[in-house]
Amino acid sequence: MxxxxxxxxxxxxxxxxxxxxxxxxxxxxxxxxxxxxxxxxxxxxxxxxxxxxxxxxxxxxxxxxxxxxxxxxxxxxxxxxxxxxxxxxxxxxxxxxxxxxxxxxxxxxxxxxxxxxxxxxxxxxxxxxxxxxxxxxxxxxxxxxxxxxxxxxxxxxxxxxxxxxxxxxxxxxxxxxxxxxxxxxxxxxxxxxxxxxxxxxxxxxxxxxxxxxxxxxxxxxxxxxxxxxxxxxxxxxxxxxxxxNAKTDAAGKANIVFLQQVLDQRFGAGAVRVLLPITDPYVVHHGALGSYATVYVPEGVGRRAVHEAVAALPGIELVLDKQAAAERFELPPDRIGDLVVVSERLTVIGTTPDRHDLSGLDVPLRSHGGxxxxxxxxxxxxxxxxxxxxxxxxxxxxxxxxxxxx
Amino acid sequence: MxxxxxxxxxxxxxxxxxxxxxxxxxxxxxxxxxxxxxxxxxxxxxxxxxxxxxxxxxxxxxxxxxxxxxxxxxxxxxxxxxxxxxxxxxxxxxxxxxxxxxxxxxxxxxxxxxxxxxxxxxxxxxxxxxxxxxxxxxxxxxxxxxxxxxxxxxxxxxxxxxxxxxxxxxxxxxxxxxxxxxxxxxxxxxxxxxxxxxxxxxxxxxxxxxxxxxxxxxxxxxxxxxxxxxxxxxxxxxxxxxxxNAKTDAAGKANIVFLQQVLDQRFGAGAVRVLLPITDPYVVHHGALGSYATVYVPEGVGRRAVHEAVAALPGIELVLDKQAAAERFELPPDRIGDLVVVSERLTVIGTTPDRHDLSGLDVPLRSHGGxxxxxxxxxxxxxxxxxxxxxxxxxxxxxxxxxxxx
Structure with missing residues (x-):
């Protein structure tokens, strides 16, 4: 050879x-x-x-x-x-x-x-x-x-x-x-x-x-x-x-930013779409909760307003627009949303409470993504x-x- | 009363x-x-x-x-x-x-x-x-x-x-x-x-x-x-x-940015002064190594050049000038240097190797400051x-x- x-x-x-x-x-x-x-x-x-x-x-x-x-x-x-x-x-x-x-x-x-x-x-x-x-x-x-x-x-x-x-x-x-x-x-x-x-x-x-x-x-x-x-x-x-990393408080409760819920309340139900790319068929041990999300903002919704609203949330470490995220993290722009959101070390990002089954979490959440x-x-x-x-x-x-x- | x-x-x-x-x-x-x-x-x-x-x-x-x-x-x-x-x-x-x-x-x-x-x-x-x-x-x-x-x-x-x-x-x-x-x-x-x-x-x-x-x-x-x-x-x-937090690699070796050493090499010995405010009379358990330093840059040394040199170092999370640091961290400007430097979670900041006695560290370094x-x-x-x-x-x-x- x-x-x-x-x-x-x-x-x-x-x-x-x-x-x-x-x-x-x-x-x-x-x-x-x-x-x-x-x-x-x-x-x-x-x-x-x-x-x-x-x-x-x-x-x-x-x-x-x-x-x-x-x-x-x-x-x-x-x-x-x-x-x-x-x-x-x-x-x-x-x-x-x-x-x-x-x-x-x-x-x-x-x-x-x-x-x-x-x-x-x-x-x-x-x-x-x-x-x-x-x-x-x-x-x-x-x-x-x-x-x-x-x-x-x-x-x-x-x-x-x-x-x-x-x-x-x-x-x-x-x-x-x-x-x-x-x-x-x-x-x-x-x-x-x-x-x-x-x-x-x-x-x-x-x-x-x-x-x-x-x-x-x-x-x-x-x-x-x-x-x-x-x-x-x-x-x-x-x-x-x-x-x-641990993603919990001193009592083991998960620190979760329910980002879809927050954005629904702020911009109208379903106006923007939060996608959690950690989601997979095997979510029992993390409940699809990680420290990374991407947000799709359709035309007609103010992208800057969404960006600023997300960046202002406690527990959020970083928000980048598509281009900045694609450059900094070397990601394919056509497969990420308009915003990329990273949460702080002890915090994870969810969509809405009803879409995360935490019943499989028999110990306090530890996760990744950020x-x-x-x-x-x-x-x-x-x-x-x-x-x-x-x-x-x-x-x-x-x-x-x-x-x-x- | x-x-x-x-x-x-x-x-x-x-x-x-x-x-x-x-x-x-x-x-x-x-x-x-x-x-x-x-x-x-x-x-x-x-x-x-x-x-x-x-x-x-x-x-x-x-x-x-x-x-x-x-x-x-x-x-x-x-x-x-x-x-x-x-x-x-x-x-x-x-x-x-x-x-x-x-x-x-x-x-x-x-x-x-x-x-x-x-x-x-x-x-x-x-x-x-x-x-x-x-x-x-x-x-x-x-x-x-x-x-x-x-x-x-x-x-x-x-x-x-x-x-x-x-x-x-x-x-x-x-x-x-x-x-x-x-x-x-x-x-x-x-x-x-x-x-x-x-x-x-x-x-x-x-x-x-x-x-x-x-x-x-x-x-x-x-x-x-x-x-x-x-x-x-x-x-x-x-x-x-x-x-x-742990401040070490997988083998327990401390991740240390010797900032005074780096800046001496770059700007001349003693041209700028790195101060580690964690230093105190009781350093046996952390060797005066934490994730925060402040840098005094005298007139005549380019402050922006020092700022950029520090920010570019692997393991450094954040560099702020005096005013920005005083505002963001609510610090007294007269008691901090011209730059405030914060290292990443797993990294600490030292001055020069000879000024840190690590002989008291009988287990891998864990520290704070950042x-x-x-x-x-x-x-x-x-x-x-x-x-x-x-x-x-x-x-x-x-x-x-x-x-x-x-």
Missing amino acids: SSEIQVNGHAYRLPAQPTVIVCVDGCEQEYINLAVQAGVAPFFASLVQRGSVLAGDCVVPSFTNPNNLSIVTGAPPSVHGICGNFFYDADADAEVLMNDARYLRAPTVLAAAARAGASVAVVTAKDKLRSLLGHELKGICFSAEKADQATVQDNGIDDVLAKVGKPLPSVYSADLSEFVFAAGVMLMETARPDLMYLSTTDYIQHKHAPGTAGANEFYAMMDRYLQRLDELGALIGVTADHGM LSEQAVPLLFNRKLRDVPQRRLRNFDILRLALNHVA | SSEIQVNGHAYRLPAQPTVIVCVDGCEQEYINLAVQAGVAPFFASLVQRGSVLAGDCVVPSFTNPNNLSIVTGAPPSVHGICGNFFYDADADAEVLMNDARYLRAPTVLAAAARAGASVAVVTAKDKLRSLLGHELKGICFSAEKADQATVQDNGIDDVLAKVGKPLPSVYSADLSEFVFAAGVMLMETARPDLMYLSTTDYIQHKHAPGTAGANEFYAMMDRYLQRLDELGALIGVTADHGM LSEQAVPLLFNRKLRDVPQRRLRNFDILRLALNHVA
């Missing part, structure tokens, strides 16, 4: 050693720090001496899909097109789900590496990411959620439950992520792919604060699997799609050289792992 | 029942939330039903002295003058410590209440706050740190260790704060002051994250004393001087009425407790 590929304007060397990129969903850096402090994460602890410990910024909105796609394309959403789970199609007057690969506007490094001859494997926790991450990928690609349904034809592998040696996990569980790691180890022990991408789910991070028992147990589990991958000789890079969840880890079990002296991004990770290992 | 006093432009009713205001140093709201979740804080848990759970913003810089003084004067630093532990006196070319009451520009509600006939008691953890909080106060005022030295003449009470029934605590310990609460209970059981102000130290919060064992133990201790004060019939209001530590609890064991429909501040707490209890 040729030794270098070009994807979305960047050069990537093909892996010289088995390379595993892990996206730990919702991995606020403090989870790792406090697990190390608690003595339950010896692999992570070892990286200071024998590897590289860096940090980078994720894509805003700090949601799962935009960031996973940025990581595998090495590019921001302005290039790959996925800036949330939903956008509003004004012509069709419909909210459109973007979980399908036909909304992807750029090739992935994974598919390009496979095309150039590398063996590639992708394991995701939830199935919602599988078709996007596996777009045009010749290789192994399956989700823990639907591991029982994997076929050689569709997923490049079958009989996954037996091969991993674990039962099908519940979609709302720590087991879903553990299955991803167990499958990764199984693949490294058997097929030994040149390039592997593992993507977990933030079920634990939505429920457990850094350093608490439930979090430390999860990171101890992760540490054991990463240790095993390390022993198998893999180059490992770990980052996150986004961080995670600037406050932008800082994420960039960790490697190898020393890097010539690291660019600029703001790093989580979507630099494939370049750092493939081009900058000493 | 007359039923109402006027202090710094606000009216306060004199306490109709024994009233205890507690400033929990470094009390990020999540500490209380997670202690309640862990089941170790039944008093705090009860407040949702029987009391009031609110939140407010503290003063920026989110440091101890400016906020304690704001709480007891009911006014921002632009009124009371205390905007940090140090300011730079350009005429004298000296950094001046502001721990002394002669720097205080406004009377306290505590002193005014005492003058109007209320019996008032103040207990602080560290002695550095005692002279400021006790300014012109006729009543009881002592620190846990120097409880053994309290005399009737100077402190309105003597023999404190015997009365409290505890040995003198170490200044770097959770015991220092426990002594404050134990003294508060002792006073409520004996002198039963009309108005009491208790102010703790953030030794625990600098070392322990919310929800971890060390933090929950501290809040469980606090909860027991507050429960006892509640049983004794006190109206209790709890707030904080500031929140607290906008990221501005949200604090406002909790009461009574229902409130007619709460102002605006952004609340921690320094509203005396008005809320004295004027708004249902």
